Amino acid sequence: MTASAPALPATREDSRPNTTGGQRDAMMLRRYARTRDPQLREQLVHRYLPLARYAAAQYRHGSEPFDDLVQVASVGLLKALDRYDPVRGAAFSSYALPTMSGELRRHFRDRSWAVRPPRDLQEQALAVERATETLARELGHVPTIDDVAQRTGLEPEAVLEAREALSARLSASLSAPVRGSDDDELDLGSRLGADDGGYATAEARATLGALTRCLTAREREIVRLRFDEDLTQSEIGAIVGLSQMHVSRVLRQAVDKLRAAARASDDA
Numbered sequence: 560m561t562a563s564a565p566a567l568p569a570t571r572e573d574s575r576p577n578t579t580g581g582q583r584d585a586m587m588l589r590r591y592a593r594t595r596d597p598q599l600r601e602q603l604v605h606r607y608l609p610l611a612r613y614a615a616a617q618y619r620h621g622s623e624p625f626d627d628l629v630q631v632a633s634v635g636l637l638k639a640l641d642r643y644d645p646v647r648g649a650a651f652s653s654y655a656l657p658t659m660s661g662e663l664r665r666h667f668r669d670r671s672w673a674v675r676p677p678r679d680l681q682e683q684a685l686a687v688e689r690a691t692e693t694l695a696r697e698l699g700h701v702p703t704i705d706d707v708a709q710r711t712g713l714e715p716e717a718v719l720e721a722r723e724a725l726s727a728r729l730s731a732s733l734s735a736p737v738r739g740s741d742d743d744e745l746d747l748g749s750r751l752g753a754d755d756g757g758y759a760t761a762e763a764r765a766t767l768g769a770l771t772r773c774l775t776a777r778e779r780e781i782v783r784l785r786f787d788e789d790l791t792q793s794e795i796g797a798i799v800g801l802s803q804m805h806v807s808r809v810l811r812q813a814v815d816k817l818r819a820a821a822r823a824s825d826d827a
Contacts, residue, residue, distance in 0.1 A: 584606065584651075585645070587599060587602065587603055587606075588603065588643065588645050588651055589645045591603060591640065592643065592644060592645055592646075600637075600640060603640055604633070604636060604637065604640070607636055607640075607651070607652075607655065608633070608636070610636065610652055610655060610656065610659075611629055611632040611633045611635070611636045611659060612629055612632070613656075614632040614635070614656055614659035614660055614663065615628035615629045615631070615632040615659075615663065616628075617660065617663075618660075618663045618664075618667065623667075628663065628666075631662055631663050631666045632659040632662065632663055634662055635655070635658045635659030635660070635661065635662030635663070636655060636658075636659055638658055638662070639651070639654055639655035639658040639659065640655075642654075642658070643655070664682070664685060667681075667685055680720065680721065680724050681724070683711075683713060683717060683720075683721040683724075684721040684722070684724040684725045686711050686713075686721070687707055687711055687713070687718055687721040687722060687725070688725060690702075690707050690710040690711045691707055693710070694706055694707065694710060704718050704719060769824075770817050770820045770821060770824070771817070773816050773817070773819075773820045774813050774816055774817070777799065777809070778809055778812065778813040778816070779813075780799065781795055781799060781806060781809050781810060781813065782810070782813050782814075782817075784798065784799075785810060792806045792807055792810070793806075
């Protein structure tokens, strides 16, 4: 749940334009716009850092460290300082807040997704998330799909799709322990399915069964005893009444026939 945002911090040139502090801030902004003095830039960053913290608080999420968000907002603050033109008459905070918010939105859009959906869907997902949290505070309960759709201007189907996309924001480590398990060694990775070798074995048996039609009854029996029962050639000879050398010849002939049948099947 997003933490309640603090009240918008009062900046000197906005809230007290006629005071010495407000005039000093305005003078510093004008001088920086003219000189691009790095030291003056650093002073202005420190003076407007509370504004960056305010912007970061608007995008605070449970899994995102607040200090990281402040860093992102501070990048937006630097960009706002470098682009701000005092001649146009707009208050700096009114100019800087949208710049910092844009930087924060790009941060969530580009870096905080375990699986990245299309950009427009990312934007809609973030808008739905913010609207849901705001409505929950206003209404005192979880808003309905229609509530969120009305607040965001999206169709209900788009809201549902955006909520589904939000699940891509987080990923779980396969090394994470399974909830509710007393076994410390039981992790999520141990619960993943694996390929069942029995399917491949069954498929191979079906293929071999079709190919062995080219063999005589005696050849099929000798192949079965050798490869299914894993008997030696001497043991097979004792069963079918042939010498070991004769069994070896029969096996070579049978294998050659099977290879020829397999090639013919592939060509077909």
